[in-house]
Each structure stands twice: as C-alpha cells, then as structure tokens.
Amino acid sequence: MQNRLDADATNSGDAARELARAKRAVLVIAIAQLLGTSLWFSANGAMRDLQVAWHLSASDIGWLTNAVQAGFIVGTLLSAITGLADRVSASKVFAVCGVLGALLNALFALCSSGLASALVFRFGVGVALAGIYPLGMKLLVTWDPRRAAQTLALLVAMLTLGTASVHAIRALLSGVPWQTVVLTSSGLAVIGAVLVFVLGEGPHARRAGNRRFGLSAGVGQVVRISEFRSAALGYFGHMWELYAFWTLTPLLVQRAFASGAPATPGTVALWSFLIIAIGALGCLFGGRLSKSVGSARTAALALTISGTLCAIYPLTTALGTAAQLALLLVWGISVIADSPQFSALSVKACPADKIGGALTLQNSFGFFLSACSILWSTSVFHALDVRVAWLLLPGPIIGLIAMTPLLRKQPRW
Numbered sequence: 001m002q003n004r005l006d007a008d009a010t011n012s013g014d015a016a017r018e019l020a021r022a023k024r025a026v027l028v029i030a031i032a033q034l035l036g037t038s039l040w041f042s043a044n045g046a047m048r049d050l051q052v053a054w055h056l057s058a059s060d061i062g063w064l065t066n067a068v069q070a071g072f073i074v075g076t077l078l079s080a081i082t083g084l085a086d087r088v089s090a091s092k093v094f095a096v097c098g099v100l101g102a103l104l105n106a107l108f109a110l111c112s113s114g115l116a117s118a119l120v121f122r123f124g125v126g127v128a129l130a131g132i133y134p135l136g137m138k139l140l141v142t143w144d145p146r147r148a149a150q151t152l153a154l155l156v157a158m159l160t161l162g163t164a165s166v167h168a169i170r171a172l173l174s175g176v177p178w179q180t181v182v183l184t185s186s187g188l189a190v191i192g193a194v195l196v197f198v199l200g201e202g203p204h205a206r207r208a209g210n211r212r213f214g215l216s217a218g219v220g221q222v223v224r225i226s227e228f229r230s231a232a233l234g235y236f237g238h239m240w241e242l243y244a245f246w247t248l249t250p251l252l253v254q255r256a257f258a259s260g261a262p263a264t265p266g267t268v269a270l271w272s273f274l275i276i277a278i279g280a281l282g283c284l285f286g287g288r289l290s291k292s293v294g295s296a297r298t299a300a301l302a303l304t305i306s307g308t309l310c311a312i313y314p315l316t317t318a319l320g321t322a323a324q325l326a327l328l329l330v331w332g333i334s335v336i337a338d339s340p341q342f343s344a345l346s347v348k349a350c351p352a353d354k355i356g357g358a359l360t361l362q363n364s365f366g367f368f369l370s371a372c373s374i375l376w377s378t379s380v381f382h383a384l385d386v387r388v389a390w391l392l393l394p395g396p397i398i399g400l401i402a403m404t405p406l407l408r409k410q411p412r413w
Contacts, residue, residue, distance in 0.1 A: 018203075022143045022144040022202070023144075025143040025144075025199055025202060026140060026143055026144055026151050026154065028195055028196070028199050029136055029139050029140055029143070029155065029196065029199065030154045030155055030157070030158040031158065031192070031195065032094070032098075032136070032191075032192035032193070032195040032196045032199075033132070033133070033136045033155050033158040033159055033162065033192070034158035034159070034161050034162040034165070034192070035162065035188040035189055035191050035192030035195075036094070036098045036101070036129075036132040036133075036136070036162065036188075036189045036192040036193065037129070037132065037133060037158070037159045037162030037163060038162045038163075038165045038166060038185040038188045038189060039101045039102065039105050039125050039128070039129060039185055039186070039189050040068060040125075040129060040162065040163050041065070041163050041164075041166050041167075041246065042105055042108075042125075042166045042181070042182045042185040042186075043061075043064045043065070043068075043108070043118070043122060043182070044061065044064075044065060044166065044167075044246075044247065044250065045165075045166025045167050045169060045170045045181050045182075045185075045269065046166075046170065046178035046181050046182060047061055047250050048250075048265040048268065048269075049177075049178035049265075050064075050178065053178070054114055054115055054118075056115065057382070058251055058378050058381045058382060059378050059379045059381075059382075060115055061247070061378060062247060062374050062375055062377070062378025062379065063115070063119065063375075063378075064115070064118060064119065064122055065243070065247045065374050065378075066371045066374050066375055067118075067119040067120075067122035067123045067126065068122050068123070068125055068126035068129065069126060069243065069367050069368075069370055069371035069374065070123055070126060070371060071122070071123040071124060071125060071126020071127040071128075071129070071130070072126040072127070072129050072130050072133075072363075072364075072367050073126075073364050073367050073368050073371065074123075074126070074127055074130075075126065075127035075128070075129070075130025075131065076130040076134060076360045076361070076363050076364035076367070077361075077364050078130075079130055079131070079134070079360045080360045080361040080364060089200075089201055090135045090136075090138045090139040090142065090201055091139060091196050091197060091199060091200050091201050092197065093131045093135050094131060094132055094135045094136060094139060094193065094196045094197075095193040095194070095196050095197035096131065096193075097128045097129070097130070097131025097132050097135075097193075098128070098131075098132055098189050098190065098192050098193025098196070099189075099190060099193050100124075100128045100131075101124075101125050101128030101129055101132065101189055102185075102186040102187070102189040102190045102193070103186070104121050104124035104125045104128060105121070105125050105182060105183075105185060105186045105189070106182075106183055106186045107121050107124075108121035108122060108125065108182060109178075109179040109182035109183050109186075110179065110183075130360070130363075130364075132192075133159065133363065134359045134360040134363050136155055136196075137152060137155060137343055137347075137359050138355055138359060139196070139201065139202070140152060140155055141202075141204070141347060141355055142201050142202035142203070142204050143202030143203075143204065144202070150287040150288075150290070150291070152287075152340035152341075152343050152344050152347070153283045153284055153286055153287025153288075153290070153340040153341070153344075154283070154284065154287065154340075155340065156283045156336065156339045156340040156343070157279075157280035157281075157283035157284050157340075158280070160276060160277060160279040160280045160283060160336050161277050161280050163246060163276055164272070164273045164274075164276035164277035164279075165185070165188070165273075165277075166181060166182075166185055167250075167269045167270070167272040167273035167276065168269075168270075168273040168277070169181050169184050169185070170265070170266075170269040171266050171269040171270040171273060174264075174265060174266040174269070221351075221354065222349075222350050222351070222354050222358040223361075225349050225350070226405065227345070227348070227349035227405075227406065228346055228349040228350060228358065230345075230402060230403050230404075230405045230406045231342050231345035231346045231349060231403065231406065232342075232346060232362045232365075233398075233399070233402030233403070234299060234303070234338075234342055234345075234399045234400075234402045234403035234406070235339070235342035235343070235346070235362060235366055235399070236365060236366050236369055236395075236398075236399070236402075237303070237394075237395045237396060237397070237398040237399020237400070237402060238299075238303060238338050238339060238342060238366075238395065238396070238399050239366035239367065239369050239370045239395070240369050240370065240372075240373045240392065240394065240395030240398075240399075241306060241307075241310065241335060241373070241392040241393075241395035241396055242335055242336060242339070242370065243367070243370035243371075243373070243374055244370065244373040244374045244376075244377045244378075244391075244392055245306075245331065245335050245392060246276055246335075247374050247377070247378060248377060248378070248381065248388065249272045249275050249276060249328070249332075250268055250269075250272045251381060252324075252328060252386065253268050253271045253272055253275070253325070253328070254268055255317075255324075255385065255386055256271075256321050256324035256325055256328070257321055259317075259320060259321060271325060271328075274329065274332075275325075275328045275329055275331070275332040276332055277332075278329055278332045278333050279332050279333055279335060279336035279337065280336075281333060282302065282332075282333035282334055282335075282336055282337030283336060283337055283339070283340055285333075285337065286298045286299075286302060286337040286338065286340065286341055287340060287341075289301075290341055290344070295341035295342075295344045295345050295348075296341070296345060296403060296406040296407050296409075297407065298337070298338070298341045299337075299338035299341040299342055299345070299403065300338075300400060300403060300407060301338075302334045302335075302336075302337035302338035302341075303338055303396045303399050303400050304396070304400065305330070305334035306331060306334040306335045306338075306396055307393060307395075307396025307397060307400070309327060309330065309331040309334070309389075310389045310390065310392045310393040310395075310396065311389075311390070311393055312327075313327055313328075313331070313386060313389045314386045314387040314388075314389050314390060317386055338399075343359060343362075345406065346358060346359060346362055347359070369395075373391070373392060373395070376391060377391050377392065
C-alpha cells in the first residue's frame with residue numbers, strides 16, 4: 001500500500017512539474033509571437049510619415065499592407081504544399097523566419113526609395129511571417145495540446161498586441177524618423193526568434209512522414225473532414241473583416257476627430273494602438289468563455305458583435321468623436337476574439353500529424369481573402385468614407401452561416 005501511495009505521489013509530482021513547464025513554454029511562445037508579429041504592420045505605424053514623404057494615398061497604404069499579405073499567402077502555400085510545416089522543427093522554422101523577417105523589414109526602412117521598392121521588401125516580410133504565425137500555433141500545441149482553445153487565445157492576443165505595437169512605438173517616438181519605428185520592430189522580432197530557438201519544441205511534437213509531398217499527401221485529407229471545413233469557412237468570413245479593419249483603423253480614427261480639433265499624428269497613433277491592442281482582452285475573455293460555452297458559440301458571439309458594428313458604424317458620425325472612438329474600441333475587442341476559437345476548432349478536427357499543414361493552408365486562404373478586402377476597402381475609402389464598413393459586413397454574415405453545423409453540435413447555453 002505504501003509503495004502505491006509513493007508511486008501516486010511521484011506521478012502527481014511529475015504531472016505538476018510537466019504542467020508548470022508547459023505553462024512557462026506557452027508564455028515564452030506568446031511573448032515571442034508578440035515580438036515577431038510586430039513586423040506585420042510596421043509600415044502602417046509610419047503611415048502619416050510615408051504619406052507625406054512619398055505622397056501616398058489611402059489606396060497606396062493598402063498596397064503596402066497587401067504586399068505583406070501576399071507574401072504571407074505565398075509563404076504559407078509553399079509550406080503547406082511541401083509539408084514543411086509538419087516535417088521540420090517548428091521552433092527552428094520560427095527562429096529562422098523571425099531573423100529573416102527582421103532583416104527584410106530593416107531593408108525596407110533603410111533601402112526603400114519609394115512605393116515600388118517598399119512593396120518588394122514588404123512582400124519578403126510577409127513570406128517570413130508565414131513561418132512565425134502558423135508555426136507559433138503549432139508550437140503551442142506541442143507543449144500543451146489539452147488546452148488548445150485557451151493557449152491559442154493567448155497566442156492570438158499576443159499577435160494582436162504585436163500588430164498594434166508599431167502604433168505604440170510611433171506614439172512614444174513621435175519625434176523620430178519613421179525608419180527608427182520600423183527598425184525597432186526588427187529588433188523585437190530578433191529577440192522573439194532567439195527566445196523560441198532556445199525553447200525548442202514540446203514533448204507532444206509529432207512529425208509527418210517523409211515519403212510524400214503535396215496537399216494530397218496530408219492536408220487534402222483534412223479538407224474532407226466536415227468539422228474542419230465548417231471551422232475554416234467561419235474563419236474565412238472572420239478574415240474578410242479583420243485585417244481590413246486593422247488597416248482602416250488609423251483612417252477611421254482621423255475621421256472620428258474630423259468634427260472637432262484635428263488630431264496630431266501622435267494622437268492618431270495612440271488611439272490606433274488602443275483600438276487594435278484592446279483586441280488582446282477580447283481574445284483572453286473569449287478563451288475563458290470557451291471553457292463554459294465552447295469555442296463555436298464563443299466565435300459566433302464575437303462575429304455577431306463585430307458584424308453588428310460593421311452595419312451600424314457608418315450611421316454614428318453625428319454622435320461625435322467620443323462615441324465613435326468608444327464604438328471603435330468595442331469593435332477592436334470583438335473583431336479578433338473569434339480567431340483563436342476558429343483555430344482551436346480546426347486543431348480539434350485534425351489528426352495530430354496534420355495540424356501544422358492544415359493551419360498553414362487555412363491561414364493562406366484566409367489571408368488571401370483579407371488581401372482582397374484590404375484592396376477593395378482602401379481603394380474606395382476616399383469615396384465612401386466611414387461607409388466603407390459596410391463592405392466588411394459580408395464576412396461576419398457568411399462566417400456565421402458557415403459555422404451553423406458546429407453550433408448545432410454543441411449543447412444549448
């Protein structure tokens with residue numbers, strides 16, 4: 001009896017140590033994700049400066065953002081087709097891509113002479129990000145697969161803060177050249193790469209076999225799983241709205257201040273940071289809510305709120321600056337809160353050795369849709385003004401329809 005008690009105590013101690021180690025690893029990966037994804041919107045953090053220096057329009061800023069999206073799409077497709085996401089150590093891919101993205105981002109700051117050359121460097125940054133964001137999600141699962149919804153919520157919260165960080169840097173360094181803002185994000189990305197490289201993969205890592213290449217060898221099988229299709233289609237609707245909203249945020253902030261005193265670049269940057277960064281709280285709240293109501297219902301709630309704001313925001317311009325900024329903050333919370341839940345639903349639907357490729361492919365097409373919505377919305381902003389929000393509304397509507405089968409499988413509230 002005593003031997004059995006000692007064995008149980010030993011097993012309990014081992015489990016506690018493993019859980020503590022997993023929690024530390026999740027925190028390190030989340031911080032690295034924050035630092036690495038600061039590269040994503042580094043050009044948008046310098047938007048006002050670039051508009052003046054290069055005489056850029058809102059449409060041109062959209063092209064700069066879309067260059068990153070296009071690079072990300074190409075990178076994720078290459079990763080999925082070759083099986084790289086499931087064949088190579090996720091931590092090594094993350095680290096290499098973090099350093100490569102930082103280098104290309106630095107070249108954008110130091111060597112760009114105008115929009116054309118900037119697009120080339122920003123495209124390269126997007127390719128590098130394909131090894132950071134999806135691989136960060138896979139890396140989390142190798143450390144703590146049993147709490148996917150909660151750990152992915154933390155990861156996407158860090159992605160949100162990373163995306164917003166360039167606006168914070170611009171607000172804090174309002175008197176420095178825009179190149180300094182961009183180079184700061186490169187430095188952060190290198191730190192993130194080192195953190196993940198030192199950490200390595202978790203004990204639950206599984207690699208796909210090396211015999212076959214191509215989508216038909218693995219990811220194509222996942223597409224035939226109905227639960228994965230529903231989660232992916234819901235994610236696609238979410239992506240139609242998300243990055244277009246983040247791209248438009250500085251323009252919407254400028255428009256919100258139009259009825260009063262004009263906003264300084266620092267004020268626009270600060271409010272842009274707050275509106276995007278507050279989405280991290282939405283991710284964390286969504287992760288907690290998913291414990292009680294499930295990931296599908298949590299994602300549906302967030303889509304419903306952000307979709308409602310797409311519909312009503314253009315009707316609120318007469319309410320004044322404070323009301324518009326408050327609505328943008330609510331929009332910022334809800335627009336990203338569903339993202340980790342869609343990823344968690346996809347992870348749950350996939351075989352363990354196909355997770356990396358499936359998430360990479362899902363991200364690839366989702367970012368293709370985001371590139372389309374960014375291009376469309378920024379191209380017509382000068383004509384539609386805040387009514388551009390109506391162009392984002394189809395995303396939440398289609399996403400809610402697509403995920404109906406998942407909602408039917410969950411118990412009622």
